[in-house]
Amino acid sequence: MSIEGATTNSDSLPITPSYLAHPPIDYKVPMTVKNPTGKPITNGIVETNGHPGVPSQPPSYVAAPMHSSYPSSIQDYLVKQNKVRVANTDDPDFIEVDFQKAQMNYSHLLTNCCKELAVNPQLVERIRKLPNTRxxxxxxxxxxxxxxxxxxxxxxQNRLPVSRSDTHSTSKNNYKSIHGFKNQTILY
Structure with a gap:
């Protein structure tokens, strides 16, 4: 079949497509894979005496789901990651800190957190798990x-900032604070 001006001869093409110029080296997939027991596996099922038996190990080509909750290696099973910050400071951001599960105890947690946040461990009163657990x-x-x-x-360190309930409290720009009006009922 030829269309006007086009021929079927591949030598007349001005370019050679990449898939034709560089074919895959080993594009054939073996249909049977050897099981460690020596019996052939077809689609993940071990054949015993010519009949399909119980499913064998899951195929190694199945990809794990793309979720951050699944560890990517064995090392991730041995490490816990927690977010740590110093309470009641101007910086509200957390720092992620890795802990070895084998060494997870209160003193190790305290020393690791203090080292990451550059805080003296003797100045720490307690460790709080947010929102309200000691x-x-x-x-x-x-x-x-x-x-x-x-x-x-x-x-x-000061506890939660005490809000002033007087209506005369003003900020740096002379704007009246809303703290004095916070607990009032709005009527429409």
């Missing part, structure tokens, strides 16, 4: 899951 011992630390948010509460 970590007290090794058992509490071992129950932590990945990416839990922790805060180091420093001794002598």
């Amino acid at each position: 970590l007290r011992n090794d058992r509490d630390v071992q129950r932590l899951c990945d990416f839990m948010e922790l805060e180091l509460v420093i001794k002598g």
Whole structure:
């Protein structure tokens, strides 16, 4: 079949497509794969006496789901990642810190967090798991899951900022604060 001006001869093409110029080296897929027991596997099912038996190991070519909750290697099973910050500071950001699961105890958690945040461990009053749980011992630390948010509460540090309830409080730009009007009912 030829269309006007086009021929079927591949030598007359001005270019050679990449898939023709560079064919795959080994494009054939073996239909049977050897099982460690020596019996052939077809589609993941071991054949015993010519009849399909129980499914064998899952095929190695199946990709894991693309979720961040699945560890990518064995090393990820041995490490916990938590988010840590210093409580009641101007910086609201967390730092991700890795902990070895084999060494997960309260003192190791405290020293690691203090080292990452450049805080003296003797100044830490307690470790808080957000939103409102105090970590007290090794058992509490071992129950932590990945990416839990922790805060180091420093001794002598002000608690939550006290809001002034007077209506005369003003900020730096002489704008009246809303704190005095926060608990009022709005009537329409």
